[in-house]
Amino acid sequence: VAPAEVVTWAVRSGQLPLTSMASAENEVCAVWSVACPSQTWRLQKVQCGLSGAGQVPSTNMAAGDAGRGGVWMGSRADGPRTSGHVTGKMAVFPWHSRNRNYKAEFASCRLEAVPLEFGDYHPLKPITVTESKTKKVNRKGSTSSTSSSSSSSVVDPLSSVLDGTDPLSMFAATADPVALAAATDSSRRKRDRDDNSVVGSDFEPWANKRGEILARYTTTEKLSINLFMGSEKGKAGTATLAMSEKVRTRLEELDDFEEGSQKELLNLTQQDYVNRIEELNQSLKDAWASDQKVKALKIVIQCSKLLSDTSVIQFYPSKFVLITDILDTFGKLVYERIFSMCVDNRSVLPDHFSPENANDTAKETCLNWFFKIASIRELIPRFYVEASILKCNKFLSKTGISECLPRLTCMIRGIGDPLVSVYARAYLCRVARLTWGSVSCSALLLNSVMSAFRAEFIATRSMDFIGMIKECDESGFPKHLLFRSLGLNLALADPPESDRLQILNEAWKVITKLKNPQDYINCAEVWVEYTCKHFTKREVNTVLADVIKHMTPDRAFEDSYPQLQLIIKKVIAYFHDFSVLFSVEKFLPFLDMFQKESVRVEVCKCIMDAFIKHQQEPTKDPVILNALLHVCKTMHDSVNALTLEDEKRMLSYLINGFIKMVSFGRDFEQQLSFYVESRSMFCNLEPVLVQLIHACVAYCFITIPSLAGIFTRLNLYLHSGQVALANQCLSQADAFFKAAISLIPEVPKMINIDGKMRPSESFLLEFLCNFFSTLLIVPHGRGAGVYLTVLVCSTVDSNDSLYGGDSKFLAENNKLCETVMAQILEHLKALAKDEALKRQSSLGLSFFNSILAHGDLRNNKLNQLSVNLWHLAQRHGCADTRTMVKTLEYIKKQSKQPDMTHLTELALRLPLQTRT
């Protein structure tokens, strides 16, 4: 006689992937059963019943609560091979189950949910910056000083955008000295804003950049300022003679800027440097205010000279900013002075005046400034100072500025140091933005503009840019690259709605004429995104058709797979509705260009990936199915012996994603035939086959309820469950079994067979026999050699309604428990003999736990049994101490509940073995 085998398998429905198929049961689910490893098993007798109402003293039992805590059991009561175990000689323990409220227990196990107030701190909450302007000013002031610790602080782009817009905090900030800087900042910003009227308000204001540069380019090295005033004098006598007598005497009175005085300030920290420059800026203003124009000019010249010094190169950008601030001040002063000369008593010059409006005195003064500046000996100061008063050309002639710009631009070529020359160019660009649009550009410049400026800025002027691209000088820089750059901008920012179609037409007109396939595809690739973003499938189709037309001759596509792939990616990114996507006629022909298998599979993967991501609803659209089956087949067919596991897994995942999204609703025939077709197509990928089995099982699961005959349904559930089991679909099998169990209560007492009403009991019995025997082989995770003992099932309602608290049933039930317990004890004993002490210990503990969970320990015998089991578990030092400790803690915790006080006493009787 084989030893009885006892296996525990408790299932907590929430922890197993049952939910996909069965309506989730929140209650603890367990099944009681006794099994034999032999395949020739057969259930002879089944007894099912409800425990609870009868077991627990009626005072504890509310009438409606009868359904809770039932135990449902099946047992092989007799038969030649097991009878020996059942009639064991051990003491018989009567079973007394305890009352349990599973819902309450479950709820008490869960984490408590705490509502989160909006303002509360939470690590996952997005960070919101609520920095005030005053703070900002302080921070800004300290940026330069903290630079000595060599930390380059990064400016928060958000706050720099907000910078200075709040008049209140500006007002509040005027108390501290740094606020002065803020005030000048804001006036500068205002001026910038005015200047921006030419280029548009969306042009990134200089004030933003300025702040960023100052914060970013800092140094700890020592800096120096070398000012040499009056360098003009003596050489040619120009300065001396041009200067009026008055000015010369004034100059002589000056301490700081004496003729020929040289001032060298060494070992300045960055902050000192900033302060000195600010002082110079101030003395420039003072000199101007006291009518010392020549001194003012000298300050500006000397400051500009500092820009030729590139020592401490990391500070150069900030130096550039500081010194161009002075130049800006100077340019503004000169402009305003000349402007004021045009104002006579009667009228004020309008903002957009023409040179004829300026009077002769103003013009003569203006001309004088230009003559004076033209005689500055050194190149760099001459360039900067002239650039700073570029705007004054407006007084002399309409075309003055645009005539000056090319000359100043060429002048920069004379600057040998590349860094200095680039910054000179940057300054020129900044002052020249006033004449935006009036300068005809080279292609290279246009391209630089399009790649450097913000996309929004470019996008709103797309039509202007297209015009300029058409007209520009193409030498050395092909136009298709310009269109590419424009397209890149348009992919990032949207042009005005009214221009959109025209932009596309204009651009595509040029693109489609490109002869070289490489040029063409590089350009077209970028514009596909724009097309997808703003237009319908009709335009996209046209574009795709055009690409096919260009790339097919001479198999040009072979050299452009990356670009073609990008096109597909962009189209997919914008067309989430796959029925629309596949109705783009040229989409599939486009895919045909991917003839290299690896690329083709890549593209297919992209498509499937997008499909899985974006397809919300199951679909039966034949267009989608057809196309995607084709796509999946391509992926599947790429699998060969050399395919890596990861690749296979990826492909399977994608194909499975597709299969899951296919649903024909109630049309099960179609669904099944789809699965059949899929099976034949995807036979090389095991996970896909598994998925198909799952799908078929699922198909059964949803089809069975539509049948009428209750026993037909029960038997089909059973069969399907067995099939699922045979195919490793454990959760599905479980769902079937649960469905069957929940169906059992619906079995009527009498059924109609061949026109006669017959009692259903015999049919039910036969079904249950089969059912339980199936349950016996439900495998569990611990593998062979471990024996089944306890399967507690909580489909209590069914038992309840079926057996309705029949006392006879309960008695039988308890008897059964006793039998099982006896068997277990027998087995435990057997384990001791076999020296399987560890197993004995763990089985003992698990038996203890079962009694603790379901038994009523007020019963002395049960109580004693549990104590004995506790000792048994520890006897041979094999017990897992941690588990024991935890168990004991659990008992103590439970004992605090009402009706459980008896556990206190029990806990005292359970010693913990110390591991020594």
Add this chain to the structure above:
Amino acid sequence: MGTALDIKIKRANKVYHAGPIQIINSTIEMVKPGKFPSGKTEIPFEFPLHAKGNKVLYETYHGVFVNIQYTLRCDMRRSLLAKDLTKTCEFIVHSAPQKGKFTPSPVDFTVTPETLQNVKERALLPKFLLRGHLNSTNCVITQPLTGELVVESSEAAIRSVELQLVRVETCGCAEGYARDATEIQNIQIADGDVCRGLSVPIYMVFPRLFTCPTLETTNFKVEFEVNIVVLLHPDHLITENFPLKLCRI
């Protein structure tokens, strides 16, 4: 009570045409004898500039040996009890546009160690090749001098390229003649080691007061030249000289 006498020349929209006139002290009476009312009295005046028959009225020019200057002197004769008052003031004369058509005279140049004169050790010179052109050596005085300079190659780094405007005055006298050249303006057009093969613009505005149309009389000459000065590391100085002819049109 002091009395001040000021001469103010207002810019009238009139050009002082210089025809063939004599250079003499021409005198006009501004106010007939009498008494000024108290306060400020402004007396407008104008008179033509006359030159002698064979003389030319030259442009105002301030040089070292040659000075062409026009002054106004205003005398106010007063009664015996008060001193006479005198005030002088320079005024500037621009000549009328010169007759004849202005024809530009462009000039191309190449500078290599071989083209240089005045070299002691030619072998010690680093190799270089400068090319360039002036758009015209005939220059309109109100227009800038323009051109281009390309450093095609240079072994040594370039320190600076400058345009030196030089005035050459020649005076005839009993012993022969005196010739003196002075720099009147120096403009840097390149600072540092410029990019090879990229043209650097030559551009210089003629300074007012220190330049005038090229002048050649029987007694003296005022001429102008431009030097293109290239400084190489460590201290080579290369100068290319171009005589200019300035005119006013």
